[in-house]
Amino acid sequence: xxxxxxxxYANNEGALLRLLGVVERRxxxxxxxxxxxxxxxxxxxxxxxxxxxxxxxxxxVLTAFLRRMYEVQSINSFEPRQDQAA
Amino acid sequence: MSxxxxxxxxxxxxxxxxxxxxxxxxxAEGVTDIFGYPGGAIMPVYDALTGSKLNxxxxxxxxxxxxxxxAYGRVTGRPGVCLATSGPGATNLVTGIANxxxxxxxxxxxxxxxxxxxxxxxxxxxxxxxGITLPIVKHxxxxxSTAEIPQIVAEAxxxxxxxxxxxxxxDLPKDMxxxxxxxxxxxxxxxxxxxxxxxEIDAANALLREAKRPILYLGGGVSIARGEQAxxxxxxxxxxxxxxxxxxxxxxxxxDANFLGMLGMHGTKAANIAIDSCDLLVCVGARFDDRATGKxxxxxxxxxxxxxxxDAAEIGKLRRAEAALCGDMNVVLAELEADPANYADWLAxxxxxxxxxxxxxxxPGAGIYAPKLLKDLSxxxxxxxxxxxxxxxxxMWVAQHCQFSRPQAHLTSAGLGTMGYGVPxxxxxxxxxxxxTVITVSGDGSIMMNIHExxxxxxxxxxxKIVLLDNSQLGMVRQWQELFFEENFSEIDLSDNPDxxxxxxxFGIEAFTIDHRSExxxxxxxxxxxxxxxxxxxxxxxxxxxxxxxxxxxxxxxMMEKRK
Numbered sequence: 005x006x007x008x009x010x011x012x013y014a015n016n017e018g019a020l021l022r023l024l025g026v027v028e029r030r031x032x033x034x035x036x037x038x039x040x041x042x043x044x045x046x047x048x049x050x051x052x053x054x055x056x057x058x059x060x061x062x063x064x065v066l067t068a069f070l071r072r073m074y075e076v077q078s079i080n081s082f083e084p085r086q087d088q089a090a
Numbered sequence: 091m092s093x094x095x096x097x098x099x100x101x102x103x104x105x106x107x108x109x110x111x112x113x114x115x116x117x118a119e120g121v122t123d124i125f126g127y128p129g130g131a132i133m134p135v136y137d138a139l140t141g142s143k144l145n146x147x148x149x150x151x152x153x154x155x156x157x158x159x160x161a162y163g164r165v166t167g168r169p170g171v172c173l174a175t176s177g178p179g180a181t182n183l184v185t186g187i188a189n190x191x192x193x194x195x196x197x198x199x200x201x202x203x204x205x206x207x208x209x210x211x212x213x214x215x216x217x218x219x220x221g222i223t224l225p226i227v228k229h230x231x232x233x234x235s236t237a238e239i240p241q242i243v244a245e246a247x248x249x250x251x252x253x254x255x256x257x258x259x260x261d262l263p264k265d266m267x268x269x270x271x272x273x274x275x276x277x278x279x280x281x282x283x284x285x286x287x288x289x290e291i292d293a294a295n296a297l298l299r300e301a302k303r304p305i306l307y308l309g310g311g312v313s314i315a316r317g318e319q320a321x322x323x324x325x326x327x328x329x330x331x332x333x334x335x336x337x338x339x340x341x342x343x344x345x346d347a348n349f350l351g352m353l354g355m356h357g358t359k360a361a362n363i364a365i366d367s368c369d370l371l372v373c374v375g376a377r378f379d380d381r382a383t384g385k386x387x388x389x390x391x392x393x394x395x396x397x398x399x400x401d402a403a404e405i406g407k408l409r410r411a412e413a414a415l416c417g418d419m420n421v422v423l424a425e426l427e428a429d430p431a432n433y434a435d436w437l438a439x440x441x442x443x444x445x446x447x448x449x450x451x452x453x454p455g456a457g458i459y460a461p462k463l464l465k466d467l468s469x470x471x472x473x474x475x476x477x478x479x480x481x482x483x484x485x486m487w488v489a490q491h492c493q494f495s496r497p498q499a500h501l502t503s504a505g506l507g508t509m510g511y512g513v514p515x516x517x518x519x520x521x522x523x524x525x526x527t528v529i530t531v532s533g534d535g536s537i538m539m540n541i542h543e544x545x546x547x548x549x550x551x552x553x554x555k556i557v558l559l560d561n562s563q564l565g566m567v568r569q570w571q572e573l574f575f576e577e578n579f580s581e582i583d584l585s586d587n588p589d590x591x592x593x594x595x596x597f598g599i600e601a602f603t604i605d606h607r608s609e610x611x612x613x614x615x616x617x618x619x620x621x622x623x624x625x626x627x628x629x630x631x632x633x634x635x636x637x638x639x640x641x642x643x644x645x646x647x648x649m650m651e652k653r654k
Contacts, residue, residue, distance in 0.1 A: 017231075017232055022224055025225060065406070065407050072253075
């Protein structure tokens with residue numbers, strides 16, 4: 005089952021790579037990505053649609069590993085409808 | 091000029107080079123020792139080092155700088171610092187950085203980088219070390235402005251030490267180290283400590299009341315949190331049996347009456363039997379690593395779990411916890427209530443099992459029996475000795491047969507399993523605790539991975555005591571090929587090893603060789619009584635295996651034992 009994560013983060017150098025790297029390394033495929041820096045600069049939103057690489061991969065474990073990253077300010081996760089690609 | 095004008099001019103901060111800002115920032119963090127190796131892109135920093143208070147230890151390979159910094163961080167609890175140039179200097183740090191990441195060791199790694207305008211042009215000795223290390227650092231920086239160096243150094247140290255520690259990388263382009271800036275104020279960084287929910291404490295206490303067969307399962311987090319006393323207090327007032335992971339050894343003294351030993355693949359039979367039949371697992375600072383659990387769904391399969399860790403991401407990662415205690419163990423353990431009377435029968439059963447399955451040191455023949463040698467060495471070195479080791483059979487024998495009165499007395503590459511860790515770790519430990527008796531136990535495969543560091547030992551006259559267990563083979567690989575690959579021995583023969591005693595002597599280090607059991611007592615005397623560095627080369631039986639052993643993908647209860 006695909007899930008969608010909305011991550012608010014400090015848009016430091018390498019932050020996007022760091023976030024997407026954790027998603028991949030913790031056993032999730034990236035299905036779609038949308039990112040934009042906020043107008044005031046410094047922070048950004050990332051919406052990433054993910055699918056687990058096996059039944060043993062749990063979304064709550066992934067979000068816990070993302071949440072502990074230095075740049076991450078908040079994470080919301082939800083399961084999108086089929087027509088809601090990022 | 092007026093006196094006031096002169097005074098104002100004196101007080102105005104003067105611009106200094108980025109490299110000088112870096113050394114000043116390190117001094118401000120309380121850094122005294124740095125392990126490193128110079129090169130082109132990092133030369134501005136080496137230029138600034140000569141005018142600083144920092145003590146630089148010149149190793150002979152950057153990997154050793156990172157591994158020594160790792161050991162320094164483990165012993166002191168403060169970040170170990172390593173320094174290397176760009177390109178190959180930086181990539182040579184990678185194994186040591188990964189080692190620190192896997193074992194949650196505080197470290198700050200500083201790498202030189204080609205000048206900013208050259209970055210991204212495939213310049214000489216350019217490598218994207220920031221990108222290469224992304225999966226193995228807690229955080230990382232590229233310096234983009236000389237003025238931000240003090241702030242970034244302060245952040246790096248705060249991040250490396252906060253919560254669950256880890257390595258932080260600072261990549262310094264050469265021009266950033268050369269350009270000048272006026273030092274500005276540093277904004278302090280604070281990380282709120284996780285607060286354990288009271289309902290989870292209540293749930294844990296209810297589980298402790300209901301339990302009849304609980305076990306305290308300790309991991310490396312105890313050492314990281316400096317939580318030994320809190321753990322020992324809880325162990326004493328709860329009266330429950332205790333087991334530990336490889337990194338958890340020493341969290342309670344390994345001589346403690348209620349300590350059943352290490353659990354897992356090469357753990358004690360008593361520990362694995364107890365885990366198999368427990369009804370409550372009180373996991374403190376451990377992470378259900380596969381080497382500890384064996385086949386996960388068979389691990390403590392009848393037990394409920396109380397999981398205490400400062401890292402929320404570890405709780406429930408591999409095993410669901412009925413009580414999730416995310417917080418500082420020094421606080422949370424004091425809130426747990428357990429009545430030892432409820433567990434007395436269970437404890438007696440575990441201690442009987444411990445007696446029944448105690449190590450047998452009666453080995454046939456006249457050759458050196460490594461487990462007995464290590465047991466005797468450890469007992470005679472005393473509880474304050476620090477053991478470092480490499481990876482392989484000798485690593486498991488150290489874990490099984492040496493005594494540890496504190497976790498910092500056992501420096502081992504647990505998560506990454508880095509052959510070559512032992513000697514650099516001994517160097518790091520001796521800079522961290524110069525008065526300690528530091529003993530490195532190595533194998534003939536492992537020691538060759540960083541044997542050049544004998545030169546570092548000689549240069550700084552470090553009184554490291556090296557015990558080299560030489561079976562002329564890659565012993566652990568051979569053991570697995572014997573047991574699980576139908577004796578199809580492949581590329582494990584090291585019978586063309588050099589004469590290790592001669593090698594050590596060529597580095598200016600006292601050395602001797604033994605190959606008979608009757609020589610062991612005298613060798614231990616000589617090791618412990620020699621004031622300078624010394625290497626004892628011990629030839630052991632190449633057919634000796636590490637026992638017991640849990641086969642791969644098997645339950646811990648299915649331990650293979652030595653045939654008698």
